Each structure stands twice: as structure tokens, then as C-alpha cells.
Amino acid sequence: MDEATKKKVEATVLEILRGSDMESVTEYKVRNAAANRLGIDLSAPDRKLFVRGVVEGYLTSLSSQEVEEEEEEEQKQKQKGGAGEEAKGDEDEEEEEEEEEEEEEEQEEGGARKREYDDQGDLILCRLSAKRRVTLSEFKGRTLVSIREFYLKDGKELPTSKGDSNLPRTATFDYCSNGISMTVEQWEAFRNAVPAIEDAIKKLEDSD
Numbered sequence: 001m002d003e004a005t006k007k008k009v010e011a012t013v014l015e016i017l018r019g020s021d022m023e024s025v026t027e028y029k030v031r032n033a034a035a036n037r038l039g040i041d042l043s044a045p046d047r048k049l050f051v052r053g054v055v056e057g058y059l060t061s062l063s064s065q066e067v068e069e070e071e072e073e074e075q076k077q078k079q080k081g082g083a084g085e086e087a088k089g090d091e092d093e094e095e096e097e098e099e100e101e102e103e104e105e106e107q108e109e110g111g112a113r114k115r116e117y118d119d120q121g122d123l124i125l126c127r128l129s130a131k132r133r134v135t136l137s138e139f140k141g142r143t144l145v146s147i148r149e150f151y152l153k154d155g156k157e158l159p160t161s162k163g164d165s166n167l168p169r170t171a172t173f174d175y176c177s178n179g180i181s182m183t184v185e186q187w188e189a190f191r192n193a194v195p196a197i198e199d200a201i202k203k204l205e206d207s208d
Contacts, residue, residue, distance in 0.1 A: 001047060005040070009047075012037050013054045022062070027055050028138050045121035052121075119156045122146075132179070145187045148179035 001009065012034045017025070031051045035042040042051055116124040122137035128147070135146050150157040159179070182190060 001050065006050065008038060009034060009040075009042070009050065010054050013051055014058060017055065017058050022059075027052055028141055030055060045119070048121040049117060118150075119158070139181075143184050144181045145184070146179060146181040148181075 013030055016030050016033050016037075020030070031042050031048065034051065042048065118124055118133075118135060120137070122135040125134040125136055125145075127133040131151065132147065132149050135148065137144050137146060149160045151160055152158075
């Protein structure tokens with residue numbers, strides 16, 4: 001997109017977000033609403049990433065604003081407490097500062113890890129190996145958790161297709177080198193079955 005189009009898309013997305021219920025709105029709904037208003041296709045990977053960045057930036061600004069309002073309210077309450085509460089107020093401030101420092105340290109250690117997206121605009125949740133990873137994506141309005149194998153081509157990581165003869169098959173995904181995609185419901189069912197799977201693996205290993 002050129003700069004003029006980006007500005008129009010950003011302004012439209014922000015306008016939609018300001019008039020939406022943050023409890024129910026989704027990136028998919030916002031992107032579709034913006035596409036309908038502007039009459040342009042926003043489903044291309046680069047455009048999806050741009051809209052996602054605008055949405056995340058807006059949500060971050062909302063969180064910062066809420067924190068500032070809470071701090072202002074706390075300050076007003078402390079001032080109303082009078083001189084007799086000054087010592088207690090100082091202690092509370094010190095505790096808050098310590099908590100903030102601890103939170104910052106935790107974020108620096110790993111909590112503030114930047115989000116990583118693949119060349120299709122999907123969020124990379126984790127990498128299982130050099131050529132296999134777990135991603136979160138949207139397809140026809142449905143959220144999917146995918147475990148896919150990838151290969152490099154022209155500097156880009158692309159998902160392998162079923163029966164790709166250029167890549168070696170593995171025992172893990174034999175006859176299904178392109179991996180698997182699960183809906184949220186299927187993922188929850190799989191997650192709930194993990195303890196039973198772990199027990200079965202342990203019993204199998206013990207029998208060896």
C-alpha cells in the first residue's frame with residue numbers, strides 16, 4: 001500500500017475501534033468493516049499485518065490510559081487521607097515502585113518477547129524444530145492453531161504442500177508433510193487429552 005492508502009486505512013480502523021465494544025470486537029471484524037467502508041481488499045498478508053499493527057497499537061494505548069487513570073485516582077485518594085496518612089502513603093508508593101521494578105525485570109527476562117509473524121502474516125507461537133513450527137491464524141473467520149513444516153525459497157519460509165517430492169518425509173508426519181490445523185475447539189480437546197497422552201508415553205517407555 002502507498003502512504004496515502006495506509007493513512008486512510010489507519011484512520012478508518014481507529015474510527016471503527018473507537019465505536020466498538022472492546023469485549024466482543026475482533027481483528028477480523030475490524031478488518032472486514034474497514035474493507036467495506038473503503039472498498040478495498042485488506043485480506044492480503046501485508047495488509048493484514050498493517051491492520052493488526054494499528055489494532056495492537058490502539059489496544060496498547062488504551063492499556064496505558066487505564067494505568068494513568070488508576071494512578072491519578074490513587075494519588076487523589078492519598079491526598080484525601082490527610083497528614084496522618086503521609087507515612088503510610090510513602091510506604092505504599094515504595095511498594096508500588098518495587099512491584100513495578102519487579103514487573104519490568106520479569107518482562108526483560110522473557111515476558112516482553114516481541115511477537116513474531118511468518119511471511120503469510122500468521123503469528124508464530126513456537127518453533128518445534130528448524131523446519132516445523134506452531135502458528136495462530138485466521139481462515140474464513142475461524143481461528144486455527146496449525147503445526148506446519150516449512151522450507152526456504154527466495155529468502156522466504158513457505159509451508160510445504162502435501163506430497164512435496166523436494167523435501168524428505170519424516171516419520172512424524174508421514175503422508176502429511178503439510179502438517180495439521182485445528183480449530184479452537186479441537187485444540188482444547190487435544191490440550192485436555194495431553195495428560196492421558198503423557199501417561200501412555202510413560203507406560204510405553206517403561207515397558208521398553
